[in-house]
């Protein structure tokens with residue numbers, strides 16, 4: 001029995017160890033199955049114990065029965081054993097209850113095992129996450145360092161600028177420090193996680209120790225039970241032995257768990273160490289970058305200092321700039337004033353020189369005009385018309401000298417006569433060419449001269465064409481106004497000019513204002529009441545003109561007024577004198593000098609002989625008036641050329657009106673118009689003889705005294721008005737004018753014969 005009890009004790013001890021091991025291994029992941037197996041085996045052991053219990057009383061009773069003697073030492077032993085057995089039974093029941101309690105306690109412990117398993121799982125994940133994070137943490141600084149390197153390379157390539165360098169130097173250390181701080185923060189977090197894991201591990205160890213303590217208590221209890229257990233309970237001992245086996249297995253599993261935990265701990269430490277190593281190497285790289293940045297910064301500092309110096313000097317310059325600018329402006333102003341004063345003095349000198357030159361030029365011009373004669377004679381031959389070409393007696397009467405533009409040849413009655421004038425314009429001469437020769441006279445009216453330009457010739461010889469021209473090819477009138485405008489504009493800075501225009505028609509010795517509202521208004525010529533002896537025409541319209549539009553308006557109005565007074569304008573224009581009077585008043589703004597010149601542009605009436613035209617009645621009257629005025633004009637020109645003290649201006653309305661423009665320093669141009677038609681030969685001959693005579697008289701005016709004297713002895717023109725107070729007998733120019741009576745015819749013939 002004793003050996004059975006000992007055996008039972010050994011089994012119980014083993015069982016206790018096994019239970020203790022199992023208890024200590026609670027919480028391990030893969031021990032659940034072992035625990036189940038142990039529970040199953042435990043059940044089997046219980047079954048064996050039950051069967052053993054069933055057998056044991058019976059054996060004991062049998063033994064008691066076989067040994068019924070009270071004196072038998074065996075019976076006493078048996079009694080004792082029976083008591084011990086009962087005690088053991090009770091203890092065994094207690095142990096069963098303890099085991100049942102343990103079994104009941106097992107499901108309660110299972111959630112704890114589960115939670116420990118989940119914690120272990122989470123720890124493993126955290127370690128994995130930590131490893132991943134370590135990889136990211138390792139990758140981020142690398143990226144940042146690359147960015148830093150790229151940024152540094154870019155800064156190196158960029159031109160050194162103060163602002164840019166400053167910004168770059170400031171930016172990189174900040175970023176590196178920030179990355180370092182982030183890494184350090186993450187390291188701290190990892191440290192915290194590791195410390196948490198360690199804390200968890202410590203808790204698990206504490207729980208393990210508690211479980212071991214519980215197991216030890218249980219073992220003590222079992223040992224106590226074993227001490228009182230009967231040796232006969234072999235099954236129970238076997239069960240205890242199995243329990244001890246299980247406890248050993250549990251212990252082994254615990255050992256494995258500890259090894260695994262240690263491995264995990266080592267792995268964790270290793271991972272942490274590697275992470276630290278990587279972080280340190282990254283930190284080192286960052287520090288190296290930082291050092292490189294610092295070196296760059298150090299190398300850039302001199303440039304920065306230079307730039308700062310430059311900037312400061314520039315700043316100083318900018319600060320001083322207003323003062324310097326003011327100073328420079330003042331100096332510039334001073335210099336400019338000096339230059340202006342120098343220029344103005346030079347200008348004054350030049351102005352004086354210019355004035356001297358102008359006066360000289362004027363004098364020269366006047367001298368030239370004087371040498372040429374104040375009265376100049378031009379001749380213009382109009383082109384032959386188609387009718388004239390087609391005529392039966394078409395011949396070429398007029399010819400020109402290609403080398404001398406002042407010579408004209410006329411073939412008449414088999415003789416070739418030569419006429420020398422100031423200028424001869426052939427038929428192909430343009431309006432521009434003609435005007436070019438007269439423009440000096442036109443501009444002299446700006447200088448204050450009075451100028452008269454007459455177009456003289458028989459009807460149809462081209463007087464109106466030369467003076468008025470055509471719409472698209474204007475004559476002297478319009479061109480003269482254009483020239484005056486341009487000349488006045490040129491002188492505008494110094495001179496202020498006003499140009500006024502009047503248009504007058506003289507028909508049958510009647511003066512008509514062509515620019516008035518009523519075209520039939522007749523004008524009179526009167527002496528100025530101021531005693532100056534100058535003439536004026538009251539109510540004569542003076543139209544101020546400033547532009548070409550004004551000129552057009554004036555000409556349009558004059559043409560309209562002229563047309564309304566007659567039935568046939570062409571015929572009427574042939575029988576009347578048309579005067580365009582241009583007055584140019586100038587005021588010198590600086591000197592205050594004043595000038596007043598007058599340009600008279602006269603389209604005379606036709607000069608054909610009445611004897612040829614055979615006019616009667618109204619025509620005769622018109623012809624007489626025309627002849628009278630033309631003869632008067634001839635007388636006046638003759639008197640002027642011969643420097644006669646008395647000039648018979650009052651002999652006609654024409655000469656009376658032009659008195660102030662024909663006397664004194666005034667300049668006169670006679671444009672003799674000639675028709676090339678053979679049918680007009682005699683008229684052309686008369687006109688040319690007249691022109692020749694006028695010119696020869698003018699050129700010989702230097703020796704005119706003697707001739708004047710001679711001329712004075714010749715009879716005056718029959719048309720000369722001897723009744724005029726101021727018209728002493730003068731030698732008239734033998735104008736080829738018509739005569740209204742037979743006596744006139746005779747005189748006319750004698751006049752022509754003189755040529």
Ligand SMILES: Nc1ncnc2c1ncn2[C@@H]1O[C@H](COP(=O)(O)OP(=O)(O)OP(=O)(O)O)[C@@H](O)[C@H]1O
Nearest residue numbers: 382383458459460461462463464465573574605606
């Ligand atoms: N140089 C010229 N070139 C071209 N045509 C001309 C020229 N001269 C005159 N004519 C033409 O000859 C014709 C007569 O000219 P215009 O009327 O000017 O003569 P006139 O002497 O004024 O006559 P009137 O005394 O009757 O007024 C016109 O048709 C004109 O166009």
